[in-house]
C-alpha cells in the first residue's frame with residue numbers, strides 16, 4: 001500500500017489523516033509539537049461554530065458536513081472503545097450565535113433567507129433588539145441571531161484528541177516532536193526530510209503522496225517544492241484576550257443580566273475590525289472566562305518562532321478590552337475598568353491566502369506543472385475550525401480520487417477551495433509571475 005505523508009497535525013492535518021485512514025490509506029502524520037498542542041492556529045478550547053449564510057453557502061456546507069463527519073468519527077471510536085462513551089457534546093456546545101451587522105449590509109442580510117429559515121434565524125433592529133434579544137444595539141446596526149443544533153462553539157482540543165485517537169486506532173502513525181525540514185521530489189517520489197527534535201537526528205521518508213497542512217508554516221515547508229507559495233499564503237498574527245468580570249462584580253449581576261450575557265455569546269460583529277467573543281471556561285457559580293479578539297486586526301509576522309513568547313502590543317489589548325466593555329454595555333451591564341480582569345492574553349497565528357479564501361488543492365511544482373500527488377490545505381485564517389473535517393474529506397478525495405456521487409454543493413465547494421486555477425491565480429497573479 002502506498003504511504004501518504006501528512007505534514008502538520010493541527011485540525012487540518014488530523015482531519016485529513018483521519019479521512020485517509022478511514023479509507024484504508026497508510027498514513028504517517030508528522031507534527032513538530034508533542035502530543036500537547038500549544039502553538040498553532042488550533043490552540044485552545046473554543047471556536048465559533050455557525051452556519052448562517054446565504055443560499056448555497058460553501059462555509060455553511062463545510063460546517064454541516066463537519067458535523068456529519070464528527071458523528072462518523074464518534075461512532076467509530078465508540079465501536080472501538082465500548083466502555084468509553086464519546087459524545088458530540090464533548091465537542092460542540094449548542095448556544096445562540098449573535099451577529100452584529102452595519103445597516104449598509106442590509107442587502108447581504110436579506111440574502112440570509114429569513115423567511116425560509118424562520119425557526120433557525122431571527123433579526124432585530126435597534127428599536128426591537130432589547131425586547132427580542134436583551135441587547136441595545138447602536139442605531140446604525142442590525143442584530144441577527146442564529147439558533148441551530150451544534151451552532152455555538154466547538155472545542156478544537158477535544159476534536160484533535162479524538163481525531164488523533166481515530167488515526168492511531170485505524171493503524172495510522174503519528175510522529176510527534178518531528179519536524180519536516182525539507183520536501184523535494186525525485187524520480188516521481190517525494191523525499192521528506194524529517195528532524196527528530198528529541199535526538200536532533202535527521203532521516204528521510206519516501207512517499208508517493210504528500211499533504212501539506214502546516215498552517216502558518218506552509219510557505220516554509222513548500223519553499224523548495226513550490227516556492228511561489230510565498231505569494232499565496234502568508235502567516236499573520238492576531239491577539240487573543242481572556243477576560244472575566246471580577247467575581248465580586250459578577251455576583252452583583254441580576255439573573256436577567258447573567259442570562260442576557262450567556263445568550264449573547266458567542267458574539268461576532270461583522271463591523272470594521274470584526275470583534276468576536278465567546279465563553280472559554282465555565283464553572284458553576286463563578287464568573288465565566290470570555291475569549292475575545294478582532295479577526296481583522298491581523299499583523300504580519302517577522303519571526304514565526306518568536307511569536308509565542310512575544311508580548312501582545314498594548315494598543316491591541318486596549319482595543320479588545322474596549323470592545324468587550326462595549327459589548328457588556330449593549331447588554332446594559334455597566335462595569336468599570338477595574339471590574340474587568342484580564343486573565344491572559346497572547347499572540348496567535350493565522351495562515352491567510354491573498355484572496356482570504358481557504359485552499360484545498362493540488363500544487364503546481366516549481367516548473368509550473370500541476371502535481372496531483374500532493375495537496376495543500378491552508379489559508380484557513382479565522383474560519384477553518386468549523387469546517388475542518390469537510391476540508392479533510394476534500395483533501396482525501398483529491399489524493400485518493402474518490403467521491404463517486406458528489407452532490408451539487410460538494411461540487412461548488414470543490415470549485416471554491418479546490419481548483420488551483422481559481423484560487424491561486426485570482427487577484428491577477430498570472431502563472432508567469434508565480435514561477
Ligand SMILES: Cc1cc2nc3c(=O)[nH]c(=O)nc-3n(C[C@H](O)[C@H](O)[C@H](O)COP(=O)(O)OP(=O)(O)OC[C@H]3O[C@@H](n4cnc5c(N)ncnc54)[C@H](O)[C@@H]3O)c2cc1C
Pocket residue numbers: 007008009010011012013030031032033039040041042043046047048049178179180181213214215216217218221238240293348349350377378380381382383384385386387
Ligand atoms: C485567533 C483565532 C480565532 C479563530 N476563530 C475561529 C472561529 O471562531 N471559528 C472557526 O471556525 N475557526 C476559527 N479559527 C480558525 C481555526 O482555528 C484554524 O483555521 C484552524 O485551527 C487551522 O488549523 P491548521 O491545522 O490549518 O493549522 P495549525 O493548527 O496551525 O496546524 C499546523 C500544524 O503544523 C505543524 N507544523 C508546521 N510546520 C511543521 C513542520 N515543518 N513539521 C512538522 N509539523 C509542522 C504545527 O506545529 C501545527 O500543529 C480561528 C483561528 C485563530 C488563530
